[in-house]
Amino acid sequence: MALKYLLDTNVILYLLGGKLLEPLPEGRYFASVITELELLSYSLLCPKEEEKISQFLEEITVVELNPEIKKMTILIRRTHKIKLPDAIILATAQSLGAKIFSNDTQMAKIPHIDIIPLLLK
Numbered sequence: 001m002a003l004k005y006l007l008d009t010n011v012i013l014y015l016l017g018g019k020l021l022e023p024l025p026e027g028r029y030f031a032s033v034i035t036e037l038e039l040l041s042y043s044l045l046c047p048k049e050e051e052k053i054s055q056f057l058e059e060i061t062v063v064e065l066n067p068e069i070k071k072m073t074i075l076i077r078r079t080h081k082i083k084l085p086d087a088i089i090l091a092t093a094q095s096l097g098a099k100i101f102s103n104d105t106q107m108a109k110i111p112h113i114d115i116i117p118l119l120l121k
Helices: 009-016 033-040 047-059 067-080 084-096
Strands: 004-007 028-032 061-063 099-101
Touching: 004 009, 004 084, 009 033, 009 047, 028 033, 028 084, 033 047, 033 061, 033 084, 061 084, 067 084, 084 099
Parallel strands: 004 028, 004 099, 028 061
Antiparallel strands: none
16 A cells, blocks of 8 residues: 655645655655645746646645544644644645645644655755
8 A cells, every 4th residue: 555645835846846856755645725725826826837736736636625624623723823724734634644745844843743854956
C-alpha cells in the first residue's frame, strides 16, 4: 500500500515553480480544498499559471470538507490557536492518515502531527 501525503499550499507552489531540491517520494498525493482555493484565488495569477495549477490538481485527489474534517478542525483550532486554513489542512491530513509536506513553521510546532519539511534550491 502506497504512503499517503497531503501537500500544503506552499509545497505545491515550490513544486510547480521547480524549487524543490529533491523530487517527492512515491506515494498517493492529496490536497485540501483549502489549498485549491488558496492556489486559484491569487489575484495576480495569469491564465498560464492557472492552467498549470488546475492540471496539477487534476492529477492528485482534492479532499472536500466533510463532517469528520470539520470536527477535527474545530478541535485543532481550539487546542492550538492556529489559522483556520492551517487547521483545516491539518484535519484533512489526520482524516486521511497522511503525512503532510509543508514548510509552514507554525504548523510544524503542533505536536503529534507528522509534517515533513522540504529542502529548496
